[in-house]
Amino acid sequence: MKIVILGPPGAGKGTYASRLTKILGIPHISTGDMVRDEIRRQTDLGRKIKEYSDKGELVPDEIIIKLLAERLKRDDCKRGFILDGFPRTIGQAEALDRISGVDLVINLNVPDNVIIARLSNRLICSKCGAIYNALTLKPKKEGICDRCGGKLYRREDDRPEVIKERLRVYRRETEPLIEYYAKRGLLKNVSCNDIMTPPEVMVEKIIKVIREAERERNL
């Protein structure tokens, strides 16, 4: 199944997608991770996109669409994928329709206070990319990844001023996609109103919605 997870920054897209990938056996594709990877490896492209990412702005459509199109060509995407962080503009959604199509869009509804609390406490593993939270999803040992022992860090764009800008960009550029996919009958909503809701509970809700779509539309 070709799944898109939609939602504001900090909605939990990456946290849930990284768990869903194991349950569903299809790859988790995060354009945010791809962008950070290019920056870390200091490729030509990485140097070009760092300035956007650091400011909380979107990388230009033509760059990100090309990156994603390359990724979707790989063999592991044949049976479907979970897209996290793409599409983020109507232009990207139209490109995705051309490249591969979409079977289901899961829209995560999360209030602003939860988003801000999540992002300002988010910790990422520098080795494996696992996501933790200093408030709600603490690692067993402070500053160290449970899974691989890597060092945890805070993302450059998780600073309060940048969080505000990312939310503004989300409302302006990405929120219109809810309507875009609802009109096509592809959208399902999943809500998280409480910051303490554990990821497993959310993942269960999402799986339910996926099974529902499979039954309704014979996917």
Ligand code: ADP
């Ligand atoms: P968030 O936690 O805000 O959802 P991501 O990890 O998905 O952030 O992305 C981090 C940054 O990478 C974004 O702020 C943006 O600069 C860039 N980026 C990721 N995906 C896209 C995309 N589909 N279009 C444009 N820029 C993107």
Ligand code: ZN
């Ligand atoms: Zn790790």
